[in-house]
Amino acid sequence: MARCRGKHDRHRIEALRSETTPLVGRDEELDLLLRRWEQAEAGNGRVVLLSGEPGIGKSRLTAALSERIASDPHTRVRYFCSPYHQDSVLYPFIIQLERAAGFGRDDTVEEKLGKLRELLTPAAQGDAEIELVTEMLSLPNSAGNLNLSPQRKREMLFKALLHQLENLAQSQPVLMVFEDAHWVDPTSRESLDLTVDRVRRLPVLLLVTFRPEFHHAWSGQPHVTLLSLNRLGERDGAALVERLAANPASPARSSRSYGSPTFASDFCTAYAVSDPSTTAGDGSVGCAGPPSSHSCRARCPTVPAADQ
Numbered sequence: 001m002a003r004c005r006g007k008h009d010r011h012r013i014e015a016l017r018s019e020t021t022p023l024v025g026r027d028e029e030l031d032l033l034l035r036r037w038e039q040a041e042a043g044n045g046r047v048v049l050l051s052g053e054p055g056i057g058k059s060r061l062t063a064a065l066s067e068r069i070a071s072d073p074h075t076r077v078r079y080f081c082s083p084y085h086q087d088s089v090l091y092p093f094i095i096q097l098e099r100a101a102g103f104g105r106d107d108t109v110e111e112k113l114g115k116l117r118e119l120l121t122p123a124a125q126g127d128a129e130i131e132l133v134t135e136m137l138s139l140p141n142s143a144g145n146l147n148l149s150p151q152r153k154r155e156m157l158f159k160a161l162l163h164q165l166e167n168l169a170q171s172q173p174v175l176m177v178f179e180d181a182h183w184v185d186p187t188s189r190e191s192l193d194l195t196v197d198r199v200r201r202l203p204v205l206l207l208v209t210f211r212p213e214f215h216h217a218w219s220g221q222p223h224v225t226l227l228s229l230n231r232l233g234e235r236d237g238a239a240l241v242e243r244l245a246a247n248p249a250s251p252a253r254s255s256r257s258y259g260s261p262t263f264a265s266d267f268c269t270a271y272a273v274s275d276p277s278t279t280a281g282d283g284s285v286g287c288a289g290p291p292s293s294h295s296c297r298a299r300c301p302t303v304p305a306a307d308q
Helices: 006-018 027-041 059-067 091-101 109-120 127-136 150-171 186-199 234-244 261-274 294-299
Strands: 046-050 076-082 174-179 204-210 224-230
Touching: 027 046, 027 059, 027 224, 046 059, 046 186, 059 174, 059 204, 076 150, 091 109, 091 127, 091 186, 109 127, 127 150, 150 174, 150 186, 174 186, 186 204, 234 261, 261 294
Parallel strands: 046 204, 046 224, 076 174, 174 204
Antiparallel strands: none
16 A cells, blocks of 8 residues: 555554563463453453554564464454654544555556445444545545534544544454554544544454553543553573573573563564574574674664663
């Protein structure tokens, strides 16, 4: 899709790549997510706010939940915020709808309109909602003929987005993941506020991931749980590196950067790049030579320089 290319999609790709990192030392956190999922399945919607520094394993934990509930009938919906689109109105929702509708890069405008209408029609409460969402995606529409004030148009658009979620939840439980909310644009933030409130009455588990500096007013509600991820302890960090590296005695084991799973993964990968012969026959990474840590520091800036 044109909206998700190059650097604009880099953070979504990194989130997806982090899902391949082994999950170590997060049993209690995963158990809590599974309990919240069971409650949501029973019709008691839940919201989990997953907070942690960059590279701490937020995306990996959400992926682990998806793996554990894979056999449960459900629908998963994912939204990605981007540092390059903090001023792009409703960017996460636009990208999600484009994916859900199955837009192709070579689709004509008419083909996109057909796919979008097919997606929206089962949940839309009238053509007005379809026109407003079509306008949101910058496709030809007749929303201007509705003669709505900007505030009224905004309210109806938010309702249209909620109706789409409600329709999904009518058929089976929904796992809704909203990644990197610290980069959310203001309008998406308003829509997310409404979603957090509406979820309590739906078979939906909403996971919102963000960095600790993100401010919100969602805590304190009975259906909302705040889960803060701490850095891994030394034992869990060592176990993670052993699983990442073919050589358990590698220099990475003596590093004090265990607390960040992403840093540990990048550290071992950098070793393998510096000496390709350290890649084992089974494809695992062996840590053998001193890598450049610039890429590791860039992805995990909160790891102290002494640890890096």
